Amino acid sequence: MIMKGKYNVSGILSKIILFIIIIFFIGAKSISGFVLDYRWFEYMGYAQVFTVTFTAKAALFLAGAAVYFLIFLSLWQWCKKTIAGESGVLNPYWEHFGGKPPEYIDITPQTPLKKVLDLVNTPVIAALLVVSFFGGLGLSAEWNTILLYFNRTPFGSIDPVFGKDIGFYIFSLPFFHTVLNYFTGLFILAALSLSIAYLVFNWRLIFENMPFNLRGVIAVLFFLIAVKMYLLRFDILYSTTGIVYGAGYVDVYIKQYIPVLISLVCLAAGIVVIAMPVVSERKLSIVTPMVFVFLALIISILAGGLAGVVQEFKVSPNEIALEEPFIRNNIDLTNEAYDLSGIREQEYPISYNLTAADLDSYSIRNIRLWDYRPLLTTFQQRQEIRTYYGFGNVVVDRYTINGELTQVWMSVREILPEKLKGAADTWINRHLIYTHGIGVVMSPVNDVDDQGLPKMIIKDVPPKTYAQGIKITQPRIYFGEKTGDYIITNTNREEFDYPMGDQNQYSTYEGTGGILLTPSNKLVSSMALGEVKLYTSEYITKDSKLHLYRNIYQRASKLTPYLVFDSDPHAFISSDGRIYWMLSGFVTSGRYPYSEPVRFGNKRFNYIRDSVKAVIDTYNGTTTYYIVKEDPILRAYAEIYPDVFKPFDEMPDDMRSHLRYSEDLFNIQTGIYTVYHMKSPEVFYNKEDRWEIPTEKYEASEVPVQPYNVLLQLNDTLSFVTMMPFTPVNRNNMISWVAVNQDPLDYGEITVFKFTKEEQIYGPSQIEARIDQDESISKDLTLWGQSGSRVIRGNLLVIPFKNSLLYIEPLYLAAETSSIPELKRVIVFYNNRVAMEPTLREALNKVLGVTSETAVQVPSASPGVPAKGAGDVNAILNQTLSHYEIAREALAKGDLETYGREMKTVDALMQQLKKQIEGE
Template identity: 35%
Template sequence: MQNVFGPGGPTGPGGPHQQTPQFNLEDLDISKIYRFTRYGLFALALIFLWMGISWAQSFYTDWLWYQGLGYESVLLKVVTTKVGLFLLGVGLVLVLIVPNLYLAHTYAGKYKLINPQVPAHLYQSARRLLGWGLVGVTVLGAYFLGRAPAYEWEMVLRFLNHVSFGETDPVFGRDFSFYVFVLPALDFFRSWLVAVLIAVMLFVGGYYYISVTIRGEMFSFTGRVKSHLALLGAGVMVLVALGHWLSRYELLYSPLGAVYGVGYTDHNIVLPALTTMTLVALACAGILVAAAFYKGKKAILVGVGLWFGLNILAGSVAPGLVQRLVVEPSELARERSYLAENIKHTRDAFNLNQMTTRSHPARGALDRQTIEDNPGTIQNVRLWDEGPLLQSYNQIQFFRLYYDFLAVHTDRYTVNDELRQVMLATRELSADKLPTEAQRWVNRHLQFTHGYGVAMTPVTEVEEGGRPGFFIQDLPPRGEIGLDRPEIYYGLKSLNYLIVRTRMQEFNYPGEEGPVYTHYEGEGGVALNSFFRRLMYAWEFRDINILISGEITPESLIQYRRTVPQRFRTITPFLKKDREAYSVVADGRLFWIQDAYTTTTRYPYSTPWQNSFNYIRNSVKAVVDAYHGTIDYYVSDPDDPIIQTYQAIFPDLFKPMEEMPEYLREHVRYPQDMFTVQTQMLLQYHMEDPVVFYNKEDQWSVPVQHSFGRTEVLRPYYIVARLPGEEKEEFLLIQPFTPINRHNLVGWMAARSDGENYGELMLFRFPTGRHVDGPNQVEARIDNDAIISEQFTLWGQAGSEVFRGILLVIPVGDSLLYAEPVFLTPDALEFPELRRIILADSRQVVMHQTLDDSIDALVGRLPAVAPVVEVDEPDQPATRILPDLRDNLKDGLTEAIDKLQEALDHLKGLVR
């Protein structure tokens, strides 16, 4: 009988198929290998059992955590989807692996041992061992290959629940939802099936090779081996053809042309080439099928080689030549229509198409009438920067070493019927800063459980000595705004877990007569009301104290994932969060508001931001209660198709914005990260004409400011101001712009945050023929002022460091006001004091101790620069320096005495 499995003719002397055995089967200890295999399978079973138990324990504790927040349906949807996809993946892998390995095993078993040097019983034992090996390979292959779809649970759910964008692309005419939701799923499953089929080919080929080898023969790619592998290769080529077809749609993200998206070369060369390659790949699949039933291997080599060559030619060579020789010599003419599509869709993707553009006269000098017409803007000129204010809080409001102010947030509050911009920071507990002798389990996990209160400063308030004024301060909190529940159990910093409602009293805050204690009365945490739950959490946190501590009662609650980012990421990992959650004092309590975004990289024709997403919406506002730990998700952009899809996936997760309490809606603000992305994209995409865009005729940049050797980019900042043409002041986020490689201003952009105007974007352009100073030019004017520079020099000689804060550009009516604080910091201590306020318009630069004085100086009521008294050295008597002494001797005598007293106070501070 002819051996079609492989070479297997007679092996006697002179035989035409005589082979030299590749190895001696007798050298193998089959019984030892059997024992090793049994032990290996047993160990593998134990590993899978342990993995199952660990997963069950993790699922149980997660279920309790989600249940405590009312979001168990979210966990259930995610877990059931993952399990279902895992089972589906394993099932598909088994459907592909089992029949093929069974056929290979059957084919190989039909051929008897023909090498007399191989004992028959050893051959049969080796065959049985090989069969067990097939079982192991099948199980491991099904597990490792089958779990890949489970990792893509979010993509699958979006595919199954997607909604329409209501807009079609200009090339294929498909709704954008196809590219955002459908195409990624199709491409993933195609790629996954290719990987599975290739793995099956390797398993099958390896089995054939081993089967032939243990018979003592040489492996040959002929007969049934060739037929079997050729059919599997045909399946791979069908999937490759599908990949070529789907790649046609990927051209909408092509970077080949002048802009992102389909260009001239993509449309006229690459697109037809991919269609052709689809047909070529299908033809190769047909050749492989035919080769499985006919002799010869040349057809396989020719087919695969043709596909490979055409792939290189059509995918790289031809597009490159056309782009270089045809497109680039007349790029604008050939790419103009594609440029227009890119501009339109990029502006849509980053929501720039909703922006209103106006002209701003940018009049130069500020007069008294303009100041009087804008009192709300003037009284909210921001004097404090986040960095210096945070350092001040950590010096004068921390009270104990285990308290920390971690971040300063900007917001607005109505105080005494006036809208006031404020900065505030929460007083977080840092248990790691407890003394070494107090670093005990009871202290860290049962007694020191929470932070306490906030410090809140109006942005214009400066008290004597250059310290911030307060709307809320001290322990317990007191001030203009009520805070009845100041405890912070959920904030920005936490240990991995805490237990409340124990027999231990919880430290609340340091009182005048000793520590004040409390017991938690909130709803946050999981009840440790059974031995089993305590066991599960002792396992979860690898801490046996949870199980054996006598301080824990059935009423105790374990709190974990206590930081706002942790809670947010655990429940909604599919949303992109803003860089910071900001704190809000409302209804006598503390809350956190976390802005969240829906993004994608799949929006057709849209240029990505920093090689990341190319579509973004601020679709969600998440609110966390600092005491109870509850988290609510409010949909702030209900028109976004991506958030509509997530609402369909998780119907119990999201709430309409109308359900947010009014006392919180008053503090919703336009997010800084979103605005930063939009302003960065606007630097180019304010140019809507393709010719102007291509030539970069009006490219913008973000201003920079340079002072004392430091250069900083002027990032977006919050202010309270009245927009031109509006009736009252409002909370704004603004960003000025300069031309690229220039320092003068060309305009500014504002995002509105209040009431019905929330989310509106407004771009104010300055007249083309008028020069408007940018921040760097104003900094140069400050540096060139001899009196101001002299005062900075004197301060620097008195043992302090002088640094200037962020220079803000503030619209006041039809004019611009530039404001910059000046801080002094002792060399040995991070304790900045706000000593001067610099204001400027197009005419002059002024500097005084208070905002009111600086305003008066700007309109001519006071001298431009206030006199100063400094000390040359700490041990020397103070020397009075009045640059304008001769002109103001009579009026300056009283002021000089006051300045002398101030200098003496400052000297005493330095000596201390």
């Protein structure tokens, strides 16, 4: 072993080699990951997104690092000349304080100064490179803010305090803060570094006569802080110290001037620091800047005290009068920020005058009887087929089935390779064989079979369809909610398709998705994913394809990381039989003046727009973004990435027919509106009319009512809406309900229907109490519970209909031996009457006091043959109206082909109706 002194040279060398190898592999993995990402963006058709983002980050990093390095290097060179020019010997700070140098410094005051500076020059340059690297990283991290600033567009709305366009706060102010923070950090580090250098080499330069370069750095730092403090005045619009979010009386008339005064002090400090030695014979020491810092601190304390005195003795005794304009600002701008300023409000007078004939309508036939929670359990128990399949969530939608617009529940059957157990859990199975799910399950929202289970429109594997007007031509699900890991298709092993009896069916991928695994791509992928088998497996050929980012959230966010996506995407079947996912993408900001912030997941913001719908093909993975609502922030992103977003007009009609308003957004908006529907500042201040989301029973627990989708007759038009009832705070009676339209022509229109305050309308929890108090219902519930069945009370739906209110609650039973919930009863409450019957039809007839002789048989909305007689006539009438409505919408969109086809159907139905009437 070669030894030198006390060091093991070969041991050190081996550690160095090991370190180099580790760095090499880390670098190789990072570079290969970068290349693989580019390949993925390229095959997705979004290479521009990758190059624009990377170019911006790289340019900002290089610029940020270069500015740091050049400024620091210039200051260091100047520092060396200053030190060498003052004295030829070392005069460090420890000599002044009577101490000794640290043991690790092998220099003395007798060491020639030039030698000392030469010794430390290389370490200092290395330190400058490290600092510059992090300076570049810091600026590069702000690429989004900087790109938005240079592509900004005005909002067209002015803030009420400073009179600036809202875009100033969204785009400009964050950019100014970014630039100022970058240079402030630079000059703080520069001031500290120079101070340390002078303390080490010649302390008198700090305490007796400050060098010009240090003075210049401190002066620039004061100027930067002066600008920062001036801009800080705009932050009063985000104040949280008043009675509302945003600037109040004290903020506007006192607090906004505090940073201005401090800004002037800093400006004066910078001028004094740089100019005093020039215009005066007095020498400048470190004490002088500290005087100005102390003065700014005194101003801040005194002004803060004054603000407290004014608040206590002037504002508080006259709070409503003085704060009224600022409360109004908060109300108006919060409603603007959450897209609530255009809400329509109208009275909803109650008149309980329904008759049996009124029940033969679209709205009644489409009342939802299946709660998604027990329905998901039913789907899982009856339709997962194998343990490696799974359903993510159940979503409601509408389709024209057998000629009728029908509400349905649908869920996608995805593959879950992680559920493979034991010997089956192999790399080949996970990534090459079990690659995709198969089909969907679909059932009407309101129909049950003889066993109390949902009637199925689509079920089984391969999926079978049991209705006209809907088909599946490509059932394979390669991209989904629960899907995550990468897969490789077109290998020498066929992919598992679906089970059939004791055998399995296999298939080969024929789609356009995936990165072709050329030899170079295979090497890059193997290194990036850390999987040697990707490179060595004999099953992978030159035609094989790698599929990444198969989770739809991850996929959409990877392409557009600046959008926030809702947590409840929905799948739909297009007219050509393909299955797609649709996600709502939100544009958000936390910089909207006066707007009350909310938290969504781990993100906090006070401005949101439902601007984008991302549509993902479940087979190919193609991802398309459609603009559904114009927005200044989205316009800026469209300028940055001009090929990403498509106008709403380019969305195919069959996709538009499956638009759904995001429940996450609806929850955010309704939560805000419970407070901000109060437009009067005085009412708002006193919290006189606050609303809240009511509660209902689910199983045995009290839970908040969730938004639900219904087909309603709104303003003489059948509309697919999401709705929610409201109750006053700490009271259970219902005061209003809100509906948002989801149809393409009126998408996103929100209407609030208010009850007159003279009427006491039962809220959901009061209806639940009335149900519990009914002796017959209570007795049955108790008996079912004692017999070993689990009683599940589903959503309590409030159905507005012809100026009346129907309350519908489905009741499910799940036996101890089976966890499959079965719909056994339907509870209906109407006009102080409650009934629980096996079917909705019977319960409705009972609360209306309709006898069997006069009862109208409410047709099912599920596919099937309508009943004979009067029901037949009504069914044909409703089908005619449905097709006429489709034709009218097609004509409005200029779709003459659909219009002609639907009008032919209308004519045929009219002839059928005529024959029916004449036959009767």
